[in-house]
Amino acid sequence: MADVTARIARSAAAVESPLTDLAGFDDWFAEYGEKICTTAERVPLAALDQWYETPVTGDLRHRTGKFFTVHGLRVHDPTGAVHWWDQPIIDQPEVGILGILVKEFDGVPHFLMQAKAEPGNPGGLQLSPTVQATRSNYTGVHKGRPVPYLDYFRDTSRHRVIADVRQSEQGAWFYRKRNRNMVVETTTEVEVLEGFRWFTLGQLYLLLSRDDIVNMDARTVMACLPARSRPDGALHRxxxxxxxxxxxxxxxxVSTQRIALSGLDEWEHTDMGYSHESGGFFDVIGVSVTANGREVGGWRQAMIEPHxxxxxxxxxxxxxxxxxxxxxxxxxxxxxxxxxxxxxxxxxxxxxxxxxxxxxxxxxxxxxxxxxxxxxxxxxxxxxxxxxxxxxxxxxxxxxxxxxxxxxxxxxxxxxxxxxxxxxxxxxxxxxxxxxxxxxxxxxxxxxxx
Structure with missing residues (x-):
């Protein structure tokens, strides 16, 4: 692992690359953004085709039984400032893949990133991992195009695994959600598809300091990379x-109990979704998505909108x-x-x-x-x-x-x-x-x- 750590450090120190010039990044990003756009229009929950509100509980569920469900959760925290509360929460038990592909060029590891538009992104495109896919997506439940580069992460036998660990996501909005965070290095030839580009780790760090450029999934995978150790001196063993x-x-x-989405205390249910009666915290909304350049050209779904x-x-x-x-x-x-x-x-x-x-x-x-x-x-x-x-x-x-x-x-x-x-x-x-x-x-x- 020591040689991998040293090579990762070398990539972190490199802010120039013959493959990607950060001076031209904005032009590339803007040009590709004109081809790839995702728009999300609010619609009533009843207008979410392929979704339905289950009898009795009102839980939001996809007709395939895949993707995710929005249900109610009752929380008891006897030592907290608030002892009881109800809330909607997303239940997505399947484990997705967040994977970044690495390949060395001129002695420096480069990371293959995708310019990806998501319906909830405030500004359109963001840099995402090479692969960012739920199990429902990469097994073809959405009946869309195959996920590019997926095989590097589903079969690592011919490649080098640098990181592979399951990590959680937002515990306030997801119920026990986990994704497989992976970094895999290859020495094989890699065809770079439109919308993908090789970056050094140092270039990604510079882009990370800019608003809304590097997405959450890329950040969590980058955090799982091995890092060069520093002098011993930790305050605690x-x-x-x-x-x-x-x-x-x-x-x-803390204890939790699953309850009916339609039975949440202090939450209001309207045609357009669920909102807390205070007007704060977050809403559950329905959106109709139009997407160019995605595996599927359009769909409808529920989303959480924070305040x-x-x-x-x-x-x-x-x-x-x-x-x-x-x-x-x-x-x-x-x-x-x-x-x-x-x-x-x-x-x-x-x-x-x-x-x-x-x-x-x-x-x-x-x-x-x-x-x-x-x-x-x-x-x-x-x-x-x-x-x-x-x-x-x-x-x-x-x-x-x-x-x-x-x-x-x-x-x-x-x-x-x-x-x-x-x-x-x-x-x-x-x-x-x-x-x-x-x-x-x-x-x-x-x-x-x-």
Missing amino acids: TTDVLSWITGARSLAG GTGVIAFLMRRINGVEHVLVHARTEPGYADVVELAPTVQCVPESYRWLPSAARPRHLDEVLAAGPDRIRFEAVLSEEGGRFFHARNRYLIVDSDVPEDPGHPDYRWLSMDQLTGLLRHSHYLNVQARSLVACLRGLETARSAR
């Missing part, structure tokens, strides 16, 4: 960190000469293992207008008040555009002077090495933290490129 996470999972008292732009941030400081970030052992109702490590702050500030003051996240005010001299990274990035409509978050990395003992048992300082080690395994870092890990790794590339 890794065995103690693992024990802390296991203890948090064992003591968490407000979120704030997702790591506080960061140097301890024992080593950079650490403050992680939060966070409980969300959709997690398969109850607790995952989240960023220091992960919330939509607007939502706290309708919640008790005790629910306001620790450290949110510090992040919101941070001046430019303390902000190491900032970009507005979108979440997964296949299920979420215009879900955007302000991602930040902020210098902090929070003490080594953060004063709360759910928070702990971890080194980058420790995050990298945890990312070799499933369900330790949530999807928002994985996005920020990718951003953290890009800081060195961004400094060198200045």
Whole structure:
């Protein structure tokens, strides 16, 4: 693995490539965006052909029984600021593939990325992994064109697997959703199809610092890459960190119960979807999608539309000469293992207008008040555009002077090495933290490129 890590580091340091010139990236992106466009028009739930509201429960289900279901969830959190609540949630039990293909050119590993339009993307195209497909899609349930490059990830026997780990997605909106995050290297000839392009990792890091260019699925796969180790100096031993996470999972008292979507308390059901009676949090809506350049030219589906732009941030400081970030052992109702490590702050500030003051996240005010001299990274990035409509978050990395003992048992300082080690395994870092890990790794590339 040491040689792979060194080669990945070489790619992270390379911001120029004979295959892709970032100076011409915007022209390529714009030109391809004129050919590939996806539009989503709101429609009533009853107009979702191939979908139906089940008798008695009102759950939204595809007629094939595949893809996903939207049902109700009742959550009990006896130690939280809110003890009970109901909500809609997406149940998609199948495991999809998020895969990036790697090939070496002139001694530098390059990553094959796709310019992909999703119906929920706020600005059209974003860079996605080589393969980004649910099981229903890549097994042909949608009766569309085959997924390009899929065989590299379904049969890895002739290639080199660099990363392969199942990871969760948003635990507030997905019920126990997992995807297989893969990075596979090939030495065979690869035909580059229209809309695909080779990038060095360093180029991707530079693009990651721009709003809404690198999509969520690409960010989570990039986070799973091996990384060069840094000098030992972590504040906590890794065995103690693992024990802390296991203890948090064992003591968490959160329980969930599946209930009828039509029977949610404090939610209103109209022809156009489901909304919380406060007018906040998120809606479940129906959309009619028209797509050029996708496996299927059009379809209709349900989506989640959040209210407000979120704030997702790591506080960061140097301890024992080593950079650490403050992680939060966070409980969300959709997690398969109850607790995952989240960023220091992960919330939509607007939502706290309708919640008790005790629910306001620790450290949110510090992040919101941070001046430019303390902000190491900032970009507005979108979440997964296949299920979420215009879900955007302000991602930040902020210098902090929070003490080594953060004063709360759910928070702990971890080194980058420790995050990298945890990312070799499933369900330790949530999807928002994985996005920020990718951003953290890009800081060195961004400094060198200045």
